[in-house]
Amino acid sequence: MDGTKLMKLTTKKLYQLIQEVLTNYQQPEQSFFGAGVQQIMDQGASLYKDPSGTFINTAWMTKNIGTRLGGGYSREVYAIGDTNMVLKVALPEELTEGVKSNQYEVDLFNEYPHMFPKTYVYDRDTNGPEWLVIEKVVVVESGPEYNEVLDNSFPSLSNAANLFDNAGYPNVTPSWVFERLLDTYEKDSDFFGYWMDLIFHHKRGNEVDEETKKKVAEASWFVATDDEKMMRFITVCKKLGVDFDEIREGNIGTNKKRNKLLLIDISKFNF
Numbered sequence: 001m002d003g004t005k006l007m008k009l010t011t012k013k014l015y016q017l018i019q020e021v022l023t024n025y026q027q028p029e030q031s032f033f034g035a036g037v038q039q040i041m042d043q044g045a046s047l048y049k050d051p052s053g054t055f056i057n058t059a060w061m062t063k064n065i066g067t068r069l070g071g072g073y074s075r076e077v078y079a080i081g082d083t084n085m086v087l088k089v090a091l092p093e094e095l096t097e098g099v100k101s102n103q104y105e106v107d108l109f110n111e112y113p114h115m116f117p118k119t120y121v122y123d124r125d126t127n128g129p130e131w132l133v134i135e136k137v138v139v140v141e142s143g144p145e146y147n148e149v150l151d152n153s154f155p156s157l158s159n160a161a162n163l164f165d166n167a168g169y170p171n172v173t174p175s176w177v178f179e180r181l182l183d184t185y186e187k188d189s190d191f192f193g194y195w196m197d198l199i200f201h202h203k204r205g206n207e208v209d210e211e212t213k214k215k216v217a218e219a220s221w222f223v224a225t226d227d228e229k230m231m232r233f234i235t236v237c238k239k240l241g242v243d244f245d246e247i248r249e250g251n252i253g254t255n256k257k258r259n260k261l262l263l264i265d266i267s268k269f270n271f
Helices: 003-025 029-033 035-043 058-064 092-111 143-153 155-167 174-185 191-201 210-224 228-240
Strands: 068-071 075-079 085-090 119-122 131-135 252-254
Touching: 029 035, 035 058, 058 068, 058 075, 075 092, 085 092, 092 119, 092 131, 143 155, 143 174, 143 252, 155 174, 155 210, 174 191, 174 210, 174 228, 191 210
Parallel strands: none
Antiparallel strands: 068 075, 075 085, 085 131, 119 131
């Protein structure tokens, strides 16, 4: 086969693929985000507030964007129709904090996309984003859900939990192991030493003999930490100053496959 012809064919095909991607990317926002978001993009955040700019016009939001999914100290969240996206808006009464949280989400997704929901588009106001459109995530609300997500995301936690179970530590779950690891990595040094002390003296091991406690503490450390994804998650959280106590049900989310742990409530963390 003529190599020159093959190169031309490949280049042409590549050009066609690039054009398809660009065409899809440049499609009108209304067809992708919906007419309501398009209006906000065109007219600004004042569109969804009351005339005085003091409150969110919930009636307008639910009519033009979608169902109100919830709210916190400084922001509210609305479903965008039946898409896999949501709109987060800063509350006018806590605008500074809401904008700050929105900006963190934009910045952090760009740097750590494996830990934060995807940001699709956001307010480009010079004072910071009052709104942003992000990936819709499944909020982890219960202990069983949390264990399922941890088990799927970081299999080493279940392996370590099995070691504890076999050694006589009762009711050890992936989340229990994860919480002990978070306790350990809150320290500034000697993580292994702190883990050994923590596990050896934990009340769940009261019925376990000392030799077994030492063995399972050491073995579980190497098993649990033998997970690059999990260690990267913990390391980034520590780097960002995340309050480890806030990594729990209600403040974390996951994807549809439930195999990715996501930080979703930026306002809860001490950045």
